[in-house]
Amino acid sequence: MQPVVITDLTVAYRDRTVLDGVDLVSQPGRRIGLVGENGAGKSTLLRAVAGRLPATARLAGTVEAPADLVLLGQEPPFKDDRTIGEVLAATLKPLRDAVRRVEELAGDLHDEAAQAAYAAALEHAVDHDAWDADRWAEVAAQELGLGALEPTRRIGTLSGGQRTRLALATVMTTRPACLLLDEPTNHLDDDAIEVLTTFLLGLPGVVLLASHDRVLLDDVCTDLVDLDPTAFGTDGLGGRRFGGGWTEYVAAREDARRRWEQTYDEQQDELDRLRAATRIGTGAIAHNRGPTDNDKFIYKFKGAKVESTLARRKKDAARRLDAAERDQVRKPPRQLTFDTALAEGSRNGRVVQVRDLVVPGRLALDRLDVEAGEHVLVTGPNGSGKSTLLAVLAGRLSPASGEASVSGRVAELAQDVVFPDPSRKVADVYADAVTGLDDAPALRDLGLVHPRDHHRAVGLLSVGQRRRLGLAVAVAQAPDLMLLDEPTNHLSPALAGEIEEALGRSPGAVVVASHDRWLRRRWQGSVHALSGGQG
Numbered sequence: 001m002q003p004v005v006i007t008d009l010t011v012a013y014r015d016r017t018v019l020d021g022v023d024l025v026s027q028p029g030r031r032i033g034l035v036g037e038n039g040a041g042k043s044t045l046l047r048a049v050a051g052r053l054p055a056t057a058r059l060a061g062t063v064e065a066p067a068d069l070v071l072l073g074q075e076p077p078f079k080d081d082r083t084i085g086e087v088l089a090a091t092l093k094p095l096r097d098a099v100r101r102v103e104e105l106a107g108d109l110h111d112e113a114a115q116a117a118y119a120a121a122l123e124h125a126v127d128h129d130a131w132d133a134d135r136w137a138e139v140a141a142q143e144l145g146l147g148a149l150e151p152t153r154r155i156g157t158l159s160g161g162q163r164t165r166l167a168l169a170t171v172m173t174t175r176p177a178c179l180l181l182d183e184p185t186n187h188l189d190d191d192a193i194e195v196l197t198t199f200l201l202g203l204p205g206v207v208l209l210a211s212h213d214r215v216l217l218d219d220v221c222t223d224l225v226d227l228d229p230t231a232f233g234t235d236g237l238g239g240r241r242f243g244g245g246w247t248e249y250v251a252a253r254e255d256a257r258r259r260w261e262q263t264y265d266e267q268q269d270e271l272d273r274l275r276a277a278t279r280i281g282t283g284a285i286a287h288n289r290g291p292t293d294n295d296k297f298i299y300k301f302k303g304a305k306v307e308s309t310l311a312r313r314k315k316d317a318a319r320r321l322d323a324a325e326r327d328q329v330r331k332p333p334r335q336l337t338f339d340t341a342l343a344e345g346s347r348n349g350r351v352v353q354v355r356d357l358v359v360p361g362r363l364a365l366d367r368l369d370v371e372a373g374e375h376v377l378v379t380g381p382n383g384s385g386k387s388t389l390l391a392v393l394a395g396r397l398s399p400a401s402g403e404a405s406v407s408g409r410v411a412e413l414a415q416d417v418v419f420p421d422p423s424r425k426v427a428d429v430y431a432d433a434v435t436g437l438d439d440a441p442a443l444r445d446l447g448l449v450h451p452r453d454h455h456r457a458v459g460l461l462s463v464g465q466r467r468r469l470g471l472a473v474a475v476a477q478a479p480d481l482m483l484l485d486e487p488t489n490h491l492s493p494a495l496a497g498e499i500e501e502a503l504g505r506s507p508g509a510v511v512v513a514s515h516d517r518w519l520r521r522r523w524q525g526s527v528h529a530l531s532g533g534q535g
Contacts, residue, residue: 001028001127001177002066004049004206009061011044011053015456018044022061022240024225028177031200031207033221035249036228037492038464039453042210045227046071046180049208066206068128068177072184074463074490076167080156084149084166088137091170095133098125128175140172143195145382160415161187161382168192172199181209185216186489189381189515212464214493215517217246224249246493260332267328274324277317280310337447338498340475343482343508345373347408351481351509352393357402363388365402368528370509372408372480375525378513384530386513387415390483393511408480415485417470422459426469429458433473440476448472448495464490471499484512488519 006024010017018041026032034042047053049063050071078087102125105118129136141147144165155163164187171179179200185193193216200207200220211217217224224242226249242249352370357363363385370376378386391397392404394412419429426449434440444451448468458466467490474482488496500519503510514520 001205002064003027004066004178004208005062005064006045006049007062009045009048009063010059011041011048012058013056013460015460016452019048019227022227024240026206026208028205030222031203031209031220033217033224033246034208034210035217035224035226035246035493037450037494038468038490039450039462040227040492042227043074043182043462046073046182046208046210049178050180066177068124068205069180070171070174070176070178071180071182072167072171073182074186076163078155078163078166080154082155083151084146084153084155084158085151087155087166087170088141088151088173091173092133092137095125095128095130095174098128098130099133101125102130127177133173136175137169137173140169140195144169144192159187159383161189161192164188165192165382168196168199175203175205177205179203179205179207181207181211183211183490184209185211185213185515186486187382187515190517191381193515193517212488212491212493212496213516213518214246214496217249217493219245221245226253257332260329264329264332267324271321271324271328274317274321278314278321280313280317338495338502340441340446340502341508342475342484342499342502342506343411343480343510344478345480345506345508346478347372347480349407351407352511353403353405354389355403357389357392357404358400359385359388359392359397360400363392363399363530365389365530370481370511372509373507375503375506375510376512377520377523377525377527378511378530379520379527380530386530387485389530390414390485390511390513393481394483406481409477410481410483411474411477411479412483413467413471413474413485413487415489417466419458419466419469423457425455426458426461427454429469430472430476434476437476437478439478443472446472446475448475462490464492467491468495479508481509481511482506484510484514486514486516487512488514488516 004024004026006022009019009022009024011019018039022041022045024032034045036042044053044057048059049065050069051063052071053059098121102118102121105114105121109115109118125131146162146165146169149158149162155166158166164184168184184196188196193213197216197219207220209216209221222243224244224246225240226242227240242252349372350369351372352368354365354368357365357368365385368389378389380386388397390412391414392399393406394410394414395406396412427443430443430449443449443454448471449465453461453465458469461469471487487499491499496516496519500522503512504524510525512519
């Protein structure tokens with residue numbers, strides 16, 4: 001099996017450079033997690049390795065990757081009008097063809113060329129366990145909960161979780177030599193994530209993945225590569241690579257940031273001292289030392305020595321200043337830090353009351369009450385109706401029957417943040433959203449969208465950056481009830497942690513639907529588990 005070798009990779013678009021001088025070698029058997037803030041270029045790097053950058057991208061550097069490569073993006077690559085059976089048949093066809101080719105070549109081994117072709121075909125078939133492909137497909141479908149779905153069912157009728165699990169089933173069947181995964185746990189429940197984790201741990205080839213899932217980064221990754229490192233890097237020496245998982249990486253990155261800030265401050269003090277030394281006058285060398293014996297000649301001679309010493313000291317200070325300015329670390333940029341409450345909680349009493357709620361095929365809920373200031377985590381497997389419940393509470397979806405009353409101001413962060421006009425600038429979209437609101441915070445003050453992106457068109461933002469903007473709009477409403485649907489999806493792990501901290505200090509009511517294992521393991525509020533629903 002071949003490694004992935006990336007050398008001095010730079011990817012730029014018309015409005016900005018996304019990746020700049022990235023070097024990376026990933027050997028078979030290594031499982032590398034790509035981390036960094038939203039917009040750091042994780043998805044771009046995966047697409048560059050797969051050779052799927054858009055035509056508008058300008059690429060420099062080299063990328064070497066195995067031909068047997070699969071990229072599973074954030075949206076599964078299936079057309080809505082195809083059926084489950086057709087997708088699985090298309091997945092199995094190359095493996096069945098590989099078995100057929102081995103059998104054909106085995107009948108004619110008369111020369112070295114034929115024998116070499118047979119050996120290559122046999123090696124390929126063995127590496128992909130082609131003779132067992134149909135069994136692998138059946139096992140994968142059963143483990144991922146797809147066995148009950150009819151093969152004739154159209155892809156367009158599947159939930160996001162079902163589509164993702166189908167995509168994973170195709171990958172588990174083909175077992176590629178190089179697997180690229182972009183946010184693979186989005187839309188997956190615990191059982192499906194456990195299946196994915198076991199599969200990745202047993203895959204012998206190269207694995208490169210970008211994920212917000214901190215538990216997955218801990219459980220699966222042998223290395224992390226930071227696409228937005230500090231001046232000292234993730235290894236303390238300026239490199240991007242860190243050997244280990246997320247928990248150890250956080251501590252190492254925080255230590256590197258502290259050392260960067262300390263080094264910068266110390267260097268600035270030294271630069272100030274050297275600049276002062278280049279401005280030194282003769283008084284600092286021969287202070288108040290006038291002639292004492294009326295010997296003007298001797299005084300003039302001593303004065304000349306003072307001038308010579310002064311010139312030598314200034315020249316030495318200038319030389320050291322030039323070297324210090326050349327070698328200084330850059331100023332640590334201001335970090336994006338989200339530290340605003342998610343909900344303000346100006347109301348008292350009950351803010352949500354649900355009774356006998358029914359959305360056919362999607363949700364059946366007998367009762368749910370949420371009091372002012374209460375934080376509720378809604379859990380349940382894919383298809384249990386979590387997103388449907390939040391859509392009803394937000395007023396975007398009307399139930400067929402039952403009651404769902406909500407009091408006070410409501411704000412929502414939906415799973416899919418969509419802005420109607422992709423050409424609108426980020427700052428203008430936010431300004432329109434907060435028009436008429438008293439004391440709405442400035443977008444810069446929320447620590448969610450980097451100032452360099454304020455004048456970009458929303459259509460040019462990554463999925464994670466659009467979610468950051470959507471969260472900023474929701475928080476600015478100062479709601480009595482905040483609805484968060486998978487709030488950590490597509491967001492950097494660092495921001496996910498900040499959202500969890502914001503939950504703890506939010507006085508208003510918050511309802512969260514999440515598969516995030518890290519968040520759920522640390523949850524301090526109420527929990528409401530859903531088990532019904534059909535979509």
